[in-house]
Amino acid sequence: MRLLLLPSYFYPENAASYYLFDNMFETFSKYGFDMIVYTPVPCRGVGYGIRKKYKAITVEQLYNNRMIVHRFSLFSEGKNPFLRALRYSICWIKQFNRGLFAKNIDCIFLASTPPIQGVLGAMLKKLRNRPFIYNLQDIFPDSLAGTGLAKKGGILWKVGRVIENFTYQNSDKIIVISQDFKKNIMAKGVPVEKIEVIYNWVDENAVHPVAKEDNLLFEEFGLSRDKFTIVYAGNLGNAQNISIIVEAAKQLPDIQFALFGTGGLEDELRTRIMKEQISNIFLNPLQPFARVSQVYSLGDACIVSCKAGLGGSAMPSKTWSIMSCGRPVVASFDEGELKDILESNNCGVFSHAGNVQEFVDAIKSLARNPSRCIEMGNNARQFILDNLTKEVGTKKYVEIIRSVVGRMG
Numbered sequence: 001m002r003l004l005l006l007p008s009y010f011y012p013e014n015a016a017s018y019y020l021f022d023n024m025f026e027t028f029s030k031y032g033f034d035m036i037v038y039t040p041v042p043c044r045g046v047g048y049g050i051r052k053k054y055k056a057i058t059v060e061q062l063y064n065n066r067m068i069v070h071r072f073s074l075f076s077e078g079k080n081p082f083l084r085a086l087r088y089s090i091c092w093i094k095q096f097n098r099g100l101f102a103k104n105i106d107c108i109f110l111a112s113t114p115p116i117q118g119v120l121g122a123m124l125k126k127l128r129n130r131p132f133i134y135n136l137q138d139i140f141p142d143s144l145a146g147t148g149l150a151k152k153g154g155i156l157w158k159v160g161r162v163i164e165n166f167t168y169q170n171s172d173k174i175i176v177i178s179q180d181f182k183k184n185i186m187a188k189g190v191p192v193e194k195i196e197v198i199y200n201w202v203d204e205n206a207v208h209p210v211a212k213e214d215n216l217l218f219e220e221f222g223l224s225r226d227k228f229t230i231v232y233a234g235n236l237g238n239a240q241n242i243s244i245i246v247e248a249a250k251q252l253p254d255i256q257f258a259l260f261g262t263g264g265l266e267d268e269l270r271t272r273i274m275k276e277q278i279s280n281i282f283l284n285p286l287q288p289f290a291r292v293s294q295v296y297s298l299g300d301a302c303i304v305s306c307k308a309g310l311g312g313s314a315m316p317s318k319t320w321s322i323m324s325c326g327r328p329v330v331a332s333f334d335e336g337e338l339k340d341i342l343e344s345n346n347c348g349v350f351s352h353a354g355n356v357q358e359f360v361d362a363i364k365s366l367a368r369n370p371s372r373c374i375e376m377g378n379n380a381r382q383f384i385l386d387n388l389t390k391e392v393g394t395k396k397y398v399e400i401i402r403s404v405v406g407r408m409g
Contacts, residue, residue: 001405002034004105004124006095008070008088008114010037010246011062014045014129014348017137017317019289021111029066032403033401036105038098040091043076045262046288047298051076065135070098079264088114100125108132108404115140118167125170131404132173134324137200139184140164142269142310164188172404175397178315180272180337192310196400198319201393202324202384209326209381221284227256228367230330233286234318236263241307244271247356248363249281255367257281258298296325300373301348301366308353319389323380328373332359347380356396 011018028035040053049150060069072094075085091308099108099120108130110121120135127131141160151157154291168174168190170232175196176182182195212218212225223229242265249257257280259269287295296302302322311334323331329348330336333357349365351358366373 001106001401002036002104003028003401004099004102004130005035005037006108006110006117006120007037007039008091009043009044010039012041012046012050012290014286017200019203019206020317023203023390024393024397025063027073027398029063030399031398033066033398035063035067036102038068038095038102039069039071039262040074041071052279072098077382080320088116092375095144097122098119105130106338107401109401110138111135112137115163117261117405118171119163122167122222124172125172129405131172132170133401133404134167134174136174136176136181136185139181142184151296168194173199173400175400177317178320178337180311180315196396198393198396198400199388200315201388201390202320203390204324204384205323206297208293209377210293214295215294215297217291217298221258221282223256223258223282223297223298227254229256230257230260230301230302230303230363231258231260231296231327232305232335233292233295234316236261236265236269237255238265239307239310241305241332241354244305244354244356244359245303246278246281248360249278250276251356251360252363252367253280254287255280255363259283260286260295262286291311293325296322299327300370301328301330301363301377303330303332304338306334307326308334310334311336311338311353320384322347324384324388326377326381328376328380330359330362332365333361335337341383345379345382347376347381349376367371 025035041051043051054071055073057071061067062069074087074091076325077084105128108121110117112118112135121132121134131357141157141164168185168188171194173196174190174194175186175198176185177200179197182197186189186192217227232245234240244268245257259281262285270283273283304316304319304322316336319329329342329343331348331350332353333339333350334353339350342350349362351362391405
């Protein structure tokens with residue numbers, strides 16, 4: 001069986017969830033799947049030297065030679081949304097051309113970043129007469145509304161809904177990452193038999209608790225082991241409602257907030273910290289996956305946040321990494337599946353998205369009761385071991401791909 005993969009970002013780019021695809025590809029190769037990849041020269045989170053190196057590599061073989069990677073040149077993305085949209089469009093055209101003429105393809109397997117990738121898979125399915133499996137990690141255009149790039153009912157929103165519907169209609173199977181995602185797209189008319197739920201897992205061996213006394217990142221980032229610490233790691237954007245973390249830090253001067261990330265609000269956040277002299281926020285670059293255990297283990301608790309109204313279109317995989325590190329989750333989120341998991345398993349505290357006072361009170365409740373904090377962290381780690389391991393998650397992908405290709409064959 002040969003899969004066609006058309007990722008907009010690929011190793012060695014620094015993407016927060018790349019480990020999921022690395023785990024998938026490793027398992028695909030183990031089960032005898034061959035993979036052909038067409039992707040741009042890396043740009044996200046890499047320097048000029050890395051880009052130059054990969055520009056010279058025309059073909060690369062990975063995963064025990066089961067994957068063949070073809071890279072094409074493309075200008076680096078920046079923070080300008082118009083240039084980023086142009087880059088996505090050019091990338092789409094190049095990948096469409098390569099996918100159209102790729103030989104011996106049995107299945108098209110694409111993820112949902114950027115949003116127009118779904119249309120790419122749907123069109124190639126129609127032209128190549130091959131099954132298309134859509135891995136829905138982010139719901140578009142709902143996510144655009146959350147970031148402020150689109151307004152519900154506006155032109156961009158309506159175009160996005162057309163794209164979304166076309167993608168769903170032409171997918172043979174849609175893999176979503178939560179029950180809330182499933183409810184979201186069912187409400188848009190997607191039949192239940194087309195949807196499969198596979199939670200984003202954690203490699204429980206690679207992402208694990210690190211004791212404070214053994215965590216050298218305290219010294220590296222100038223953090224005190226004696227203070228209660230809250231960690232946020234990930235994108236610094238509108239959808240994550242980073243401002244609520246700043247407001248909480250201002251009300252909790254005795255608690256240190258360690259933030260690791262990059263994104264559209266990074267410069268604004270850095271300026272605000274300096275202007276308002278917020279001394280208990282430590283803003284640092286997003287760290288590579290190899291350090292995820294140390295990053296989340298810096299915290300006595302770790303944040304998962306979203307802008308109000310986005311809980312049904314965003315299920316952050318960082319939740320599982322936090323829990324795998326044996327740390328309780330402090331959620332500022334919409335009511336739904338995340339709240340149910342935290343409360344039914346006693347592995348975190350919940351506050352409603354956008355409610356600063358609830359969020360502050362949630363953090364206070366943990367800081368005042370360290371033993372409860374530790375108990376929740378232990379429960380969180382056990383939940384991962386019982387439900388969300390790499391082996392279970394990746395095998396489900398294999399089974400779905402086999403069933404879809406077998407049915408089409």
